[in-house]
Amino acid sequence: MAEPTPLHALETPCLLLDKAILRANVARMQVHLGGLGVSLRPHLKTAKSLDVARMAMASPAGPAIVSTLREAEYFAAGGVRDMIYGVGIAPAKLPRVAAIRAGGTDLAVILDSLDQAEAVAAHARASGDAVPVLIEVDADGHRSGVAPGDRDTLVAIGRALTEGGATLRGVLLHAGDSYSLSDPDALAAAAEDERVAAVTAAEILRAAGLSCPVVSVGSTPTAQFARDLTGITEVRAGVFMFGDLFQSGIGAVAVADIAVSVLATVIGHQRAKGWIIVDAGWMALSRDRGTARQAVDQGYGLVCDLAGRPYPDLVVRDANQEHGIVAVRPGAEARLPDLPVGAQVRILPNHACATGAQHDRYHVLDADNRVAAVWPRINGW
Amino acid sequence: MAEPTPLHALETPCLLLDKAILRANVARMQVHLGGLGVSLRPHLKTAKSLDVARMAMASPAGPAIVSTLREAEYFAAGGVRDMIYGVGIAPAKLPRVAAIRAGGTDLAVILDSLDQAEAVAAHARASGDAVPVLIEVDADGHRSGVAPGDRDTLVAIGRALTEGGATLRGVLLHAGDSYSLSDPDALAAAAEDERVAAVTAAEILRAAGLSCPVVSVGSTPTAQFARDLTGITEVRAGVFMFGDLFQSGIGAVAVADIAVSVLATVIGHQRAKGWIIVDAGWMALSRDRGTARQAVDQGYGLVCDLAGRPYPDLVVRDANQEHGIVAVRPGAEARLPDLPVGAQVRILPNHACATGAQHDRYHVLDADNRVAAVWPRINGW
Numbered sequence: 001m002a003e004p005t006p007l008h009a010l011e012t013p014c015l016l017l018d019k020a021i022l023r024a025n026v027a028r029m030q031v032h033l034g035g036l037g038v039s040l041r042p043h044l045k046t047a048k049s050l051d052v053a054r055m056a057m058a059s060p061a062g063p064a065i066v067s068t069l070r071e072a073e074y075f076a077a078g079g080v081r082d083m084i085y086g087v088g089i090a091p092a093k094l095p096r097v098a099a100i101r102a103g104g105t106d107l108a109v110i111l112d113s114l115d116q117a118e119a120v121a122a123h124a125r126a127s128g129d130a131v132p133v134l135i136e137v138d139a140d141g142h143r144s145g146v147a148p149g150d151r152d153t154l155v156a157i158g159r160a161l162t163e164g165g166a167t168l169r170g171v172l173l174h175a176g177d178s179y180s181l182s183d184p185d186a187l188a189a190a191a192e193d194e195r196v197a198a199v200t201a202a203e204i205l206r207a208a209g210l211s212c213p214v215v216s217v218g219s220t221p222t223a224q225f226a227r228d229l230t231g232i233t234e235v236r237a238g239v240f241m242f243g244d245l246f247q248s249g250i251g252a253v254a255v256a257d258i259a260v261s262v263l264a265t266v267i268g269h270q271r272a273k274g275w276i277i278v279d280a281g282w283m284a285l286s287r288d289r290g291t292a293r294q295a296v297d298q299g300y301g302l303v304c305d306l307a308g309r310p311y312p313d314l315v316v317r318d319a320n321q322e323h324g325i326v327a328v329r330p331g332a333e334a335r336l337p338d339l340p341v342g343a344q345v346r347i348l349p350n351h352a353c354a355t356g357a358q359h360d361r362y363h364v365l366d367a368d369n370r371v372a373a374v375w376p377r378i379n380g381w
Numbered sequence: 382m383a384e385p386t387p388l389h390a391l392e393t394p395c396l397l398l399d400k401a402i403l404r405a406n407v408a409r410m411q412v413h414l415g416g417l418g419v420s421l422r423p424h425l426k427t428a429k430s431l432d433v434a435r436m437a438m439a440s441p442a443g444p445a446i447v448s449t450l451r452e453a454e455y456f457a458a459g460g461v462r463d464m465i466y467g468v469g470i471a472p473a474k475l476p477r478v479a480a481i482r483a484g485g486t487d488l489a490v491i492l493d494s495l496d497q498a499e500a501v502a503a504h505a506r507a508s509g510d511a512v513p514v515l516i517e518v519d520a521d522g523h524r525s526g527v528a529p530g531d532r533d534t535l536v537a538i539g540r541a542l543t544e545g546g547a548t549l550r551g552v553l554l555h556a557g558d559s560y561s562l563s564d565p566d567a568l569a570a571a572a573e574d575e576r577v578a579a580v581t582a583a584e585i586l587r588a589a590g591l592s593c594p595v596v597s598v599g600s601t602p603t604a605q606f607a608r609d610l611t612g613i614t615e616v617r618a619g620v621f622m623f624g625d626l627f628q629s630g631i632g633a634v635a636v637a638d639i640a641v642s643v644l645a646t647v648i649g650h651q652r653a654k655g656w657i658i659v660d661a662g663w664m665a666l667s668r669d670r671g672t673a674r675q676a677v678d679q680g681y682g683l684v685c686d687l688a689g690r691p692y693p694d695l696v697v698r699d700a701n702q703e704h705g706i707v708a709v710r711p712g713a714e715a716r717l718p719d720l721p722v723g724a725q726v727r728i729l730p731n732h733a734c735a736t737g738a739q740h741d742r743y744h745v746l747d748a749d750n751r752v753a754a755v756w757p758r759i760n761g762w
Contacts, residue, residue, distance in 0.1 A: 008473075011450075011474075011477075011762060012471070012473075012762070013762060014762065045702060045703075067664075067702055067703045068664075068703060069392075087648065087660060087703045087704065088648035088649045088658065088660075088704075089648070090393070090646045090647075090648050090660060090722065090723055091722070091723050092389075092393075092646065092723060093392075096392075111649075112649055113649060113650070113722060115721065115722045116648075116649075116722055119722075119723075138651075141654075143651075143658070143701060143704055143706065144648075144649050144651070144658050144704065176701065265471045265473065266471075267468065267469035267470070267471050267497075267525075268469045268492075268493055268494060268497075268525045269494070270519075270524075270525065273522075277469065277524070277525050279468060279469075279471060282669075282735070283448075283738060284762075286668055287667055287668035287669045287670070287732075287735055288663075288668045289668070289670070320524060320557065321426060321448055321734055322426075322448045322449060322468045323468065323524055323525065325524065340496065341471065341472070341494060341496045341497055341500075342471055342472050342473060342500075351668075353702055354663065354668055357664060357739070358738070358760075359761070360760070360761055379739075379741070380740070380741055381392060381393070381394060381395065381665075
């Protein structure tokens with residue numbers, strides 16, 4: 001666009017992205033990981049935007065990781081040539097993987113069972129394409145993965161892949177349980193546990209004569225708090241780019257470093273109750289209430305002025321589909337700001353991945369909090 | 382499409398819609414409300430689909446109610462001529478309202494303050510279009526609205542509208558607190574409270590010499606449990622069309638009458654923990670955990686076989702962005718079904734509005750659980 005658009009000219013609710021904060025968040029993580037001698041493979045599942053991806057990736061060709069094949073297709077079409085599809089592969093999805101690979105993108109898949117390994121190997125033989133595979137290893141009992149010391153399963157999967165016609169590229173872990181922590185030492189310990197689990201699994205494969213060039217770990221909190229990454233070749237993280245209140249509750253980002261917010265308009269008041277009603281409900285903010293389990297419950301989001309400065313203790317206390325009920329945090333004594341019908345506010349989200357998914361574009365802010373660009377984002381599968 | 386598509390040919394996760402159940406749900410509500418002498422104004426915020434709307438509305442021209450101007454524009458383009466935009470109007474949105482009205486759709490707005498009424502009246506005078514307005518009245522302290530007995534505010538708004546050049550069409554209430562109930566008598570009492578509040582506000586306006594042709598109430602639970610609607614002209618409800626586990630927890634729909642489900646594929650197991658991992662996480666199911674506050678917590682959804690029959694006590698116990706962790710409900714003794722990698726399941730959602738919003742289309746099932754059509758749906762604002 002030629003002239004930047006002021007916020008008051010936007011239709012609400014809509015999603016804002018502060019480009020300078022995004023850039024600083026990316027630079028900070030790159031410097032941190034560079035200092036630990038590993039590269040960053042940004043997770044594109046938070047942003048789902050080629051414009052954002054290009055700011056976060058080492059080069060326009062990648063590397064990157066994605067959470068859906070729709071993302072893989074979209075980013076491949078945008079020139080990303082090195083990707084991992086980071087959700088355990090279902091055999092029925094291999095034809096879509098093959099089509100992306102046939103287009104010139106080195107798309108790897110992950111798996112954690114012999115059944116899957118045999119299916120990928122059969123596909124590799126039938127297609128003549130030695131699909132690269134990372135074995136998902138369980139860092140902390142959080143979700144999926146082979147136990148890091150389960151030599152029999154690791155080696156059986158590795159052999160099924162290599163002897164079956166696929167490529168064993170390495171191991172991949174995600175320390176998802178780090179999301180429940182907030183103490184820096186505990187987070188550093190979680191990062192170390194993730195590292196040790198990864199190296200243990202890689203060494204098991206190598207001891208069995210299998211190659212394991214890639215040793216991939218990652219989550220925003222463990223990436224942030226890792227102090228030593230010996231034996232690790234790459235770190236994956238995504239939400240750090242945008243930050244959110246949940247990551248702030250963990251201690252992984254500062255509130256001032258949250259790059260995304262939802263612009264909303266005041267549409268009513270219930271003065272006797274101390275409520276301001278805004279036109280951003282859970283449809284615009286998402287249903288994510290992750291901060292309810294943290295020390296500071298942010299409701300459905302923290303309310304800021306148009307410059308992005310939080311009002312003291314002002315949160316979205318409850319949300320219906322298209323209504324947010326803004327009020328002072330329970331127990332706090334802050335004064336309700338004077339926000340008449342028609343006034344706009346910015347709301348910091350609990351969870352950038354979930355809030356982003358409710359929108360199809362970013363309104364990208366310049367240094368004067370005007371919209372200098374509109375970047376599309378994708379959703380779906 | 383020429384030939385129906387079997388479920389195993391679909392990319393997962395995706396949204397399924399059982400057309401026969403939808404049709405029966407609509408017919409049941411129409412018969413119920415017809416028996417009480419009122420018409421149904423279906424809320425299209427759940428489905429956001431013209432195909433679904435045409436099954437629910439009395440005619441292709443409406444009436445209907447929507448939650449966003451994007452919906453209003455979409456349904457107006459599809460021929461709906463009688464709509465209410467059911468979220469308190471922000472003055473900055475009046476130009477979009479005017480454009481929809483200029484296209485031949487009778488779009489009414491709602492408000493609950495004198496400031497808004499004066500803004501709408503000023504717009505009406507400037508544009509020469511006597512925009513129809515319903516005054517939002519607070520049925521139960523749930524969200525927005527003028528208190529039903531607040532004569533001064535009701536009459537001041539009514540006069541500001543009628544004397545200012547807009548049209549006072551009536552009053553509108555939504556008994557949102559009914560969502561916290563589950564006892565049929567309490568629900569019937571909530572419906573009666575909603576009715577009395579509506580009639581009280583309408584009578585105040587009429588006693589002041591103001592016209593109030595429309596007296597509109599509604600929520601799926603109160604619509605379902607209302608026993609007398611004397612003085613009411615129309616009932617609004619939306620989620621009843623699809624049903625969901627939350628409405629089932631209230632007692633407003635049976636689990637067998639839930640028309641929407643998410644098709645998912647098994648992508649892994651953690652056998653020692655009794656977990657089955659599927660490719661439907663919160664991105665496909667939504668972050669809605671409304672059933673956590675009900676007597677039966679359904680996790681992120683109730684897991685069914687491909688015919689839509691629930692497995693005993695099998696729920697999505699936890700969810701990450703693209704992973705669902707399926708397990709037997711805490712405390713239950715059911716056996717985990719044998720679902721190998723690649724097997725498909727159907728997951729009934731907690732909240733049809735929230736789950737629907739994560740998708741851009743419905744895969745419409747015929748009587749044999751094959752996909753006979755694909756219906757688009759919209760999102761955004």
